[in-house]
Amino acid sequence: MPFKINLNKLFETKVRKKELKKNLLVEIGLQIRHYIVSHKPTVYAILGILGIILIATPIYLKSYYKKVDTANVYFENALGIYRKAFMGKDLTPEERANLLQESLRRFQYVINRFKGTPLSADALFYQGNAYYELGDYNNALKKYQEYYEKYSKKYFADFALINAGKCYEQLNNFQGAVQSYQKVIDKYSDRSGATEALFHLGKIYELSNNLNQAFQYYNKLVSEHPYSPWAKEAKLRILFIQTFLFKQQKQTPEKKAQ
Numbered sequence: 001m002p003f004k005i006n007l008n009k010l011f012e013t014k015v016r017k018k019e020l021k022k023n024l025l026v027e028i029g030l031q032i033r034h035y036i037v038s039h040k041p042t043v044y045a046i047l048g049i050l051g052i053i054l055i056a057t058p059i060y061l062k063s064y065y066k067k068v069d070t071a072n073v074y075f076e077n078a079l080g081i082y083r084k085a086f087m088g089k090d091l092t093p094e095e096r097a098n099l100l101q102e103s104l105r106r107f108q109y110v111i112n113r114f115k116g117t118p119l120s121a122d123a124l125f126y127q128g129n130a131y132y133e134l135g136d137y138n139n140a141l142k143k144y145q146e147y148y149e150k151y152s153k154k155y156f157a158d159f160a161l162i163n164a165g166k167c168y169e170q171l172n173n174f175q176g177a178v179q180s181y182q183k184v185i186d187k188y189s190d191r192s193g194a195t196e197a198l199f200h201l202g203k204i205y206e207l208s209n210n211l212n213q214a215f216q217y218y219n220k221l222v223s224e225h226p227y228s229p230w231a232k233e234a235k236l237r238i239l240f241i242q243t244f245l246f247k248q249q250k251q252t253p254e255k256k257a258q
Contacts, residue, residue: 071114075123078106082126100130125156128163141167158184158193165200174204195221195228202237211241
């Protein structure tokens with residue numbers, strides 16, 4: 001027997017909440033039933049898609065994590081060779097270069113075979129490091145820029161920009177270096193890379209004899225990040241600049257007197 005809502009009860013002065021709630025729930029249920037009966041093909045299609053998703057999701061996740069585990073094995077192998085280039089005792093420059101070249105090849109294998117995994121992103125970053133250590137600053141810069149363009153929200157993004165700045169410095173492109181370091185400060189102010197970027201900016205301006213600008217960056221680093229490993233060196237640079245400027249100011253009147 002179909003359920004009918006008692007309209008008289010709904011319009012009574014005192015309506016019990018329990019009764020009203022029961023009526024509303026039944027009404028909603030009837031509306032859903034009516035929609036299902038009226039749109040059977042659509043409903044069956046939706047249920048079919050949901051069923052496929054429920055079955056496919058665990059299969060996909062299992063396959064993905066298996067792929068990540070395999071990628072990690074290959075990545076760690078490449079990383080081990082990369083580290084050996086620095087930790088190996090009594091290595092000749094040629095042997096060290098060969099190890100770095102081999103690590104490049106193995107990192108590339110991770111990038112090619114395991115696209116879409118976090119390890120392919122890490123492999124790209126370490127390729128930049130390997131090229132940098134080989135003195136191939138152009139290729140290193142390309143890898144760091146590629147990493148930043150693809151993975152600007154990942155862990156190494158700020159360090160990729162910092163290392164790109166170092167490549168620019170090695171290539172005597174100081175404007176590019178300044179822009180790269182400044183981007184770290186603007187976009188990753190809450191990361192540790194920002195403190196290093198402040199120091200490098202101060203150093204660039206100091207070397208270009210723009211001591212006032214250098215002082216501002218060093219001072220910002222010390223005041224905002226006093227416990228940073230870079231703050232200690234920045235304090236020494238500030239002391240040097242203050243001493244130099246003091247001597248310069250002291251000598252100026254004498255030169256005018258001459």
